[in-house]
Each structure stands twice: as structure tokens, then as C-alpha cells.
Amino acid sequence: MTVRADADPLPRTAAGLIRRGEAEAGAWRFRLDEDGWRDLVEALRHDPLPFVTLWADGRDVHALFLDGGERPLVASVEPYGGRYLGLSPVRPAAAPFERCMQDLWGFSAMDARDSRPWLDQGLWSATWPLSDRPGPVAWPPEPPDFRPVPADHMILGSGPADGGHHAPGHLRLALDGGGAVGQAEWRLGYAHRGVAARLSGLDAAGAVRLAGRVVAGASVAHQSALCRAIENATGQAADIATTRSRVLLAEIERAATHLLDLSRVARPAGAGALAAECERVREAILERCGRVGGHRLLMDCVGPGGAGDPAMDDAAASMAVGVADLLESARDRLVRCRAWPGLEMRVAGVGVLEQLVARTLGVGGVVGRASGREEDLRRLVPGYRREWLDSGVRRGGDVAARIDLRLAELGSVARVLRAAAGSAPAVARTLPGVGEGVGCAEGPRGAVWYWVRILDGRVAAAHVCDPALAQASALEHVLVGAQAEDVAMIVRSFGLSAAGADL
Amino acid sequence: MALLRAILTRGFRPAIRLPAVGTMAVFHVETGGCEGCAMEVAALDGAAYALPRAGVRFVTTPRLADVLLVTGPLTRAMAPVLEAAWHGMPDRKALVAVGACAIDGGPFGENYAVLGGLEGRAPLDASIPGCPPSPAAIVAGLAGLLGASEPSSSA
Numbered sequence: 001m002t003v004r005a006d007a008d009p010l011p012r013t014a015a016g017l018i019r020r021g022e023a024e025a026g027a028w029r030f031r032l033d034e035d036g037w038r039d040l041v042e043a044l045r046h047d048p049l050p051f052v053t054l055w056a057d058g059r060d061v062h063a064l065f066l067d068g069g070e071r072p073l074v075a076s077v078e079p080y081g082g083r084y085l086g087l088s089p090v091r092p093a094a095a096p097f098e099r100c101m102q103d104l105w106g107f108s109a110m111d112a113r114d115s116r117p118w119l120d121q122g123l124w125s126a127t128w129p130l131s132d133r134p135g136p137v138a139w140p141p142e143p144p145d146f147r148p149v150p151a152d153h154m155i156l157g158s159g160p161a162d163g164g165h166h167a168p169g170h171l172r173l174a175l176d177g178g179g180a181v182g183q184a185e186w187r188l189g190y191a192h193r194g195v196a197a198r199l200s201g202l203d204a205a206g207a208v209r210l211a212g213r214v215v216a217g218a219s220v221a222h223q224s225a226l227c228r229a230i231e232n233a234t235g236q237a238a239d240i241a242t243t244r245s246r247v248l249l250a251e252i253e254r255a256a257t258h259l260l261d262l263s264r265v266a267r268p269a270g271a272g273a274l275a276a277e278c279e280r281v282r283e284a285i286l287e288r289c290g291r292v293g294g295h296r297l298l299m300d301c302v303g304p305g306g307a308g309d310p311a312m313d314d315a316a317a318s319m320a321v322g323v324a325d326l327l328e329s330a331r332d333r334l335v336r337c338r339a340w341p342g343l344e345m346r347v348a349g350v351g352v353l354e355q356l357v358a359r360t361l362g363v364g365g366v367v368g369r370a371s372g373r374e375e376d377l378r379r380l381v382p383g384y385r386r387e388w389l390d391s392g393v394r395r396g397g398d399v400a401a402r403i404d405l406r407l408a409e410l411g412s413v414a415r416v417l418r419a420a421a422g423s424a425p426a427v428a429r430t431l432p433g434v435g436e437g438v439g440c441a442e443g444p445r446g447a448v449w450y451w452v453r454i455l456d457g458r459v460a461a462a463h464v465c466d467p468a469l470a471q472a473s474a475l476e477h478v479l480v481g482a483q484a485e486d487v488a489m490i491v492r493s494f495g496l497s498a499a500g501a502d503l
Numbered sequence: 504m505a506l507l508r509a510i511l512t513r514g515f516r517p518a519i520r521l522p523a524v525g526t527m528a529v530f531h532v533e534t535g536g537c538e539g540c541a542m543e544v545a546a547l548d549g550a551a552y553a554l555p556r557a558g559v560r561f562v563t564t565p566r567l568a569d570v571l572l573v574t575g576p577l578t579r580a581m582a583p584v585l586e587a588a589w590h591g592m593p594d595r596k597a598l599v600a601v602g603a604c605a606i607d608g609g610p611f612g613e614n615y616a617v618l619g620g621l622e623g624r625a626p627l628d629a630s631i632p633g634c635p636p637s638p639a640a641i642v643a644g645l646a647g648l649l650g651a652s653e654p655s656s657s658a
Contacts (some may be wrong), residue, residue, distance in 0.1 A: 121580050123580045124579055126617050129616070161585070161588050162582075163530055163561060164563075165533070166545075167575075168533055168534065190578060191535040191536070191575075193536075193583075213537045214537060216537045216541075260542065260545075263549060275550065277550075279549035279550040279551045281553070283551035290637065299539070424519075
């Protein structure tokens with residue numbers, strides 16, 4: 001690293017280096033030149049600045065960080081000749097994003113840890129479909145480029161169509177003679193629908209409708225995160241009633257999706273009673289949402305803009321009371337089903353995600369908290385109070401910890417629903433709109449981030465970040481050493497949705 | 504059949520005990536949507552509806568299936584997979600599209616990565632609209648399929 005004589009003394013922190021760039025959107029997005037970006041990558045080697053996501057908008061590459069763990073800070077650089085210096089050597093969590101950008105825009109990350117395709121299996125109608133100059137497609141498609149497998153291992157592949165009720169993905173396991181996994185690798189991209197490209201050109205209401213259909217298990221989270229990004233871009237803040245109903249709907253969704261994920265992990269764990277109980281309670285919640293809120297999965301229940309829909313706010317309050325009652329009455333039975341001793345033997349110590357791996361790969365949400373990470377974006381979301389978030393973290397990092405934390409969060413959901421229904425929420429501070437915005441939500445499975453650029457009331461460019469991408473990378477580490485018969489249970493315990501990883 | 508219809512018209516309740524209506528083996532393929540329809544199909548497979556007890560079984564290989572149930576828009580990457588599943592099924596098979604995406608693409612129409620819905624690409628034996636359709640609507644659609652195929656299955 002060289003310090004130029006004519007420049008200011010080099011700031012020590014990565015955040016300071018980003019802020020030295022040219023401010024482009026308020027005081028949170030800065031354009032760096034190639035040297036500035038290189039200095040930033042160098043500084044990130046030692047600076048713990050948390051990385052969130054990386055994307056492109058056709059011209060620039062943007063990297064979102066969380067300054068001080070709470071203020072969004074974006075560094076932008078224009079790739080020179082389609083190349084930019086990759087972040088994955090210093091932030092391994094950036095690796096899947098770099099691979100997606102290579103597939104969609106043709107921007108290649110120099111020094112990247114991995115430059116193989118991630119989304120593009122060679123079956124699209126163009127290569128680099130979102131770039132200015134999409135390329136032709138080679139036929140037949142090249143065979144998948146899997147990592148080399150350890151010697152004497154047997155390959156076991158499953159998916160994308162395995163009869164399971166989940167989004168398509170292919171998991172390739174290398175098993176040793178004893179049935180233990182020596183290597184695990186995903187092949188994804190089957191569920192890629194081009195969500196970012198589809199968001200461009202939509203008006204705010206249309207974009208939020210689409211966001212509700214990105215990942216069904218986190219529909220409210222995606223809708224709310226996009227709404228917050230749009231409100232950030234246009235300088236409008238949600239009013240008190242809307243803020244409260246977003247909190248209520250997000251917690252109802254958290255309960256429904258936690259119950260779904262619990263039942264999905266309990267079945268392969270052989271805990272049929274726990275699975276059945278979760279499925280019954282979830283169905284009761286969904287039935288109530290459909291009857292009172294008009295949609296079982298709470299799609300189209302969140303809208304952008306200042307004043308919300310009073311009818312929806314009333315419905316959310318009514319649903320919240322009912323769901324809290326259901327969760328409280330089910331609590332004892334769920335605890336009894338969990339206490340079955342056979343289950344503990346099956347799940348304890350299995351599928352351990354170390355805290356360091358979770359932090360390195362950017363795994364948050366329930367999975368991150370079950371590995372001891374204090375990651376909960378609800379502390380940044382308007383409408384929540386810190387004292388409500390009382391379910392804590394678990395240190396085990398195994399399947400048992402993820403089950404226990406989900407059960408604990410079900411209890412916490414009931415308490416938040418009661419507390420939020422009866423208190424005036426804090427409203428977000430209004431910032432001047434600069435045409436670009438960042439919004440987030442803590443979805444049932446982890447942090448959801450949106451970035452939008454708004455021009456003339458329509459979305460000009462957008463980026464979506466779902467926790468599934470980081471979970472998929474983490475699973476490749478967690479599955480190594482597991483027994484083949486535990487693989488399905490471990491994958492389900494992450495609540496991974498390929499719909500969110502592929503977008 | 505009549506019993507199943509009677510229950511449906513009375514209003515579908517979770518955890519209801521469905522009468523046996525003959526058997527139907529269903530292979531479910533999610534072809535790349537938001538997973539919402541797949542979650543509603545999963546609800547039918549679970550304890551809340553327990554559809555397998557009514558004779559509608561979900562199988563894990565197309566070789567044992569009578570019905571190919573498709574949810575989600577057909578992505579270009581899933582098209583060969585779906586085709587292989589269809590050709591892997593024994594004859595006298597049915598193709599069912601569940602949800603707006605599987606029928607006509609819904610919010611995910613044709614683009615560089617997506618072909619769209621099945622309508623117009625393959626002869627559909629039943630299509631169950633909705634975004635997503637409720638479990639009750641999916642059961643009703645499958646029941647209609649059983650009703651339609653009853654004469655031939657008894658022959």
C-alpha cells in the first residue's frame with residue numbers, strides 16, 4: 001500500500017476509505033476510482049467492517065457494508081474493461097455474488113476465490129443477459145464444472161426433481177466407504193427467474209407485488225424491505241399504523257415459516273409428533289391469515305408509501321391477536337414433542353456450523369443465531385423495541401440448536417405480537433429522498449436487503465439479497481463429515497430455499 | 504368420490520379425515536417459482552390435511568407416478584428435467600399445473616431464463632388457478648381428475 005504524497009493521509013478504516021470517495025446518493029453511497037477500490041480491498045484484510053452484499057447495475061459494481069453494524073454504506077466502482085478487483089479474497093461471503101455477477105453481467109472479479117458459473121447452466125437464451133451486449137449461447141451447454149472429489153469416494157447426487165415440495169436444486173455428495181460425506185457441492189440456478197431484471201420498469205406498487213412473490217416463506221420480509229428501500233429513495237416515511245402492521249405481519253410470517261421449517265426438519269429426524277403438531281398449528285395460522293387478511297401467505301399485504309391501507313392495519317391487528325393465542329396454546333404441546341428423548345439423540349451434535357464459518361460466510365438469521373452470532377436486523381427496523389427481542393442466541397450450532405432457537409422464537413413472536421399491538425411504535429426518521437434507497441428486513445430465515453434506484457416514479461435498477469445464498473455456501477462446509485442419512489435433516493434445518501438463492 | 508365432494512362443499516377443515524377415493528400417485532416438480540404453491544402442496548402432504556390417507560400419495564420417483572404435478576414457472580434450466588420426469592412415468596399419465604405460474608407464467612413470464620407456463624406447451628389434464636391456490640382448491644382439482652379418469656380406471 002502506497003501513500004500518495006499529494007493526498008490526505010490515508011484513513012485507517014475501510015469505512016473512512018469509502019467515505020473519501022465521491023458521494024452519489026446521500027451520504028451513504030460513494031464512488032471510488034480503481035485505486036480507491038484497491039485500497040479498500042487491502043484495508044478490508046484487517047478491518048472487520050461487516051460485508052452484506054455485492055451487485056451490479058449494468059454500469060457499476062456496488063458493495064454494501066454495515067458501518068458500525070448499523071449504518072448502510074455502499075462503495076461503487078466502475079469495472080475497467082469488464083473487470084474489477086474481487087472482494088472474495090478478503091470477504092469469502094462475496095464469492096457467490098461475484099459468480100452471479102459474472103453470469104448476469106459478464107463482470108469478472110480479479111483474484112476471485114472461485115470464477116466458475118453459479119446461475120448460468122448454459123440453457124439461457126443469452127450469456128450475460130443483463131449486460132449491454134448479451135452474447136450468443138454455445139450449444140450443447142458445457143457439462144457442469146464440479147470441484148474435484150477426494151480419491152476413492154462415491155458420488156451421490158440428488159435433485160433438482162426429487163419429489164420433495166421445495167424449490168429445485170442439485171446437491172452433489174462425495175461419500176467415503178463408511179457413508180460419511182467427504183465433499184458437498186450445490187448446483188443451483190434452476191430457479192433463476194431474473195427477479196432483478198423484472199423489477200426494472202415497474203412502478204412502486206407493481207414492484208412490491210413482485211417482491212412478495214420472490215420467496216413465499218419470506219413474502220412479508222421481501223415486501224417490507226423493498227417498501228423501506230423505496231421510501232428511503234423517495235423521502236417518504238411510513239406512518240405509525242403502517243409501521244405497526246408491518247411488524248405484526250412480519251412476526252406472523254416468522255411464526256408460520258418457523259413452523260414449516262420445524263416440520264421439515266422433524267420429519268427426517270423421525271419426530272413425527274413434532275412435525276404433525278407444527279403442521280397443524282401452521283395450518284391454523286394460515287387459515288386465519290387467509291380468512292382475515294385475504295391471503296394465506298400474506299402476499300400483497302404490504303404497500304409502499306406514506307399512508308397505508310387502514311383496512312389492512314385492522315386486519316393485521318386482528319390476525320396478530322389470533323396468532324398469539326394459537327402460539328400460546330400450542331406451546332406446551334410443542335415443548336412436550338421436542339422433549340422426546342429419541343429426537344435429542346438424533347439431532348444433538350449433528351450438522352455443526354462453527355461460529356467462525358457463519359461469520360466468514362455471512363450467515364445470519366436463525367442459523368447464524370444458533371451458532372452464537374448476535375445477528376438480528378430487527379434492531380434496525382422501525383417499529384421494534386430492543387427489549388422485545390428476547391429469544392437470544394444458542395452456542396451449539398447443531399441441528400438441535402436450530403430447532404430449539406426456532407421454538408424459542410415462536411414464544412418470542414407471541415410476546416412481540418402482544419406488545420406491538422398495544423404500544424405506539426417508533427417511526428423511522430425521514431431522510432431526504434435522493435432517488436436511491438436501501439431497505440432491509442429480518443425475514444424468518446435471515447436478513448433480506450433491497451437496493452433500488454427510482455426514476456420518474458419507476459424502478460430503474462434494483463438488487464435483491466436473500467439469506468439463502470449464504471446458507472447454501474455454508475452448507476457445503478457443514479455437510480462435510482456428516483453421515484449420508486443425516487444430510488436431508490441438516491439441509492432442512494437451515495430452512496434453505498433455492499428460490500431465494502437463485503432469484 | 505361423492506363423499507369427497509360432499510366434504511369439499513361443506514368447507515374444508517384442517518386435519519379432516521378424508522374418505523378413501525381410490526389411489527393416485529403424484530410426482531411433484533417445482534419448476535422454479537417462489538415456492539408458495541409448493542408450500543401449499545406440502546401442507547396437503549402433511550398432518551394438517553393428510554391427503555395420503557385419502558389415497559393421494561406423493562412419490563419420490565416419476566416411475567411410480569400417475570400424475571405429474573407442476574408448480575412454478577418453467578425455467579429454461581428445469582425444462583429438460585420436467586421432460587425427463589414426464590417420459591419416466593408409465594403410460595396413462597396426467598399432467599396437472601398448480602398455480603398461476605405453472606399455468607401461464609403468472610408474474611414470471613418468458614425472459615432469458617424462463618419459458619413461462621405450461622399452457623400451450625403441453626396438453627394439461629387439469630389446471631388449478633390461484634397465486635397460490637389454497638390446499639382446498641388443489642384437492643378439488645385433483646378430485647376432478649379422479650372423477651374424469653374413473654371410467655377408464657375401472658375398465
